Amino acid sequence: MSTNHITSAGIDFGGTSVKIGLCRGPEIIATAERIPTEEHDGPSSLLDAIVASLKELEIEHGEIFSIGIGVPGLVEADTGFIHGLTNVPGWDNYPLRRILIEKTGLPVVVENDANAMAYAEWKYGAGQDKNNIVALTLGTGVGGGVIINGKPLRGATGTAGEVGQMSIDFQGKVGNYGTHGALEKYMGNQEIAEHAIVKYADIGEAKKVKDCSPRRIAEAAQGGDEIARQIWGDVASWLGTALSSIVWVINPEAIIIGGGIAKAGDLLFDPLKQKLASQLSTVTWNGTDVLPAHFGNEAGIIGSAALAAEEVTQVPAS
């Protein structure tokens, strides 16, 4: 059933600011001013600001039927309690769903932010016609969300889809949670820059971090720099290793890749596809689409709102 006529609010709760949009289906029909998290001293004050924004949006754009909020941390699916938000202290073990329902009287969905982004891609983006997808965001770290039969896979403790913590080397670099060879420790923005500095140093060329941002390396590769091209090959090898493990276990119809590093385009996607083709059986590889993400930064708002729209059981006449 289409929910495209339902107006829902999507809230993207980031480490530095909260972004709010009103959506109908994939369209963001209005956005509120960003709310900087640091201006608020804890959950109660910040949530009051969010609710005030929602009320303003409602006055201007009509009734909001439900609210979805994507958070950078663990979500207990049943209760909507949240834990361990990245870069946002003071929210541990917080009953976000209950409090937002109390403050608004509306149905509320709380979801991990990467799952919300994956849902946006599944529902309206690059994964629209698929049952099962895995969506990644490549940036400071590696985020991921898994959609199985059209629903975000949350898992036993809300940590499903943490692709950045997958191991690509049982003797490798140690990730934030102790995993040897955690993918994120190889291909976060910072780690790619460090790898590049070493590679250039090997040929006697001194580079600094700002010369080695993924964007600069992409520009260098496009300009014919052989080392820069090799770096993208290395990134593809690391990422392809983790993705082949995902395919062997989940066998999704599509892997959808977004975030800053994905902007390298073919420089990343071409060697990545080659790597996957070499790591999978022909049948499996032929059944796996590797696609750039359709949405950019707005995926969190759209996905959260889309999940919220699903919660509206009393569908008003369209």
Next chain:
Amino acid sequence: MSTNHITSAGIDFGGTSVKIGLCRGPEIIATAERIPTEEHDGPSSLLDAIVASLKELEIEHGEIFSIGIGVPGLVEADTGFIHGLTNVPGWDNYPLRRILIEKTGLPVVVENDANAMAYAEWKYGAGQDKNNIVALTLGTGVGGGVIINGKPLRGATGTAGEVGQMSIDFQGKVGNYGTHGALEKYMGNQEIAEHAIVKYADIGEAKKVKDCSPRRIAEAAQGGDEIARQIWGDVASWLGTALSSIVWVINPEAIIIGGGIAKAGDLLFDPLKQKLASQLSTVTWNGTDVLPAHFGNEAGIIGSAALAAEEVTQVPAS
């Protein structure tokens, strides 16, 4: 709804023989004589023998309501076509489901054998009270099945759950389908034996393959052999690396481990749990049960029959 009153046939289609049992719920109420695959010259003859066995069982034990068959290869979920059976030539692109329905007039479920085993563990075994589990069989190779919300995860091309092909080292040994660091290339029976021979040679002790079967290594470890204990530590490190990747992506409530190598018991499970605890966040590890399989060789029959029982929509009065 319980299906324990429905009599279904479970067929475990192995590389050397076909095993058939009649089940009600987790109970195998009767088994037929094993049918050696090599005695039959292709699908038609073998299927006739299977159908004859089923008819005999039915005469002796009453009506069979449905048939489930687990095969060692790829299964197209919608059509029941099978592909690439391990060690069984002549079945490629074979419409197994349709042919068995034609020959018996009964509902037929065709499933990958590891998925059928995982389903048995979920429905009646170690994973009974869980939504999502991953079940492994450790033997010649590493087989696996994933159950999500009580259903086998088949994936886009029927290759979900191929845990043995997951990578634990992006520069590692190459698996059967080209994956660098494929888990199976480290901890199949044969590979463990080869690893043991090298480890003993390093201390000047010559060993042969027959001294280094997983059972012998377990006996040696139990007898206080330090090298043997280290070998189990290595196995736990390899397996734990792949399992931590599974947990980071799927976050199942339980990982269930069976097969010959799992018979090492605490020698394997203790270091494996230590490894997983060190590779996962506390919340995630606390939410992950690591359990020995409840069923042994009979899991394939029970799981296939259980899947078949679910297909009986006209449930007879119990």
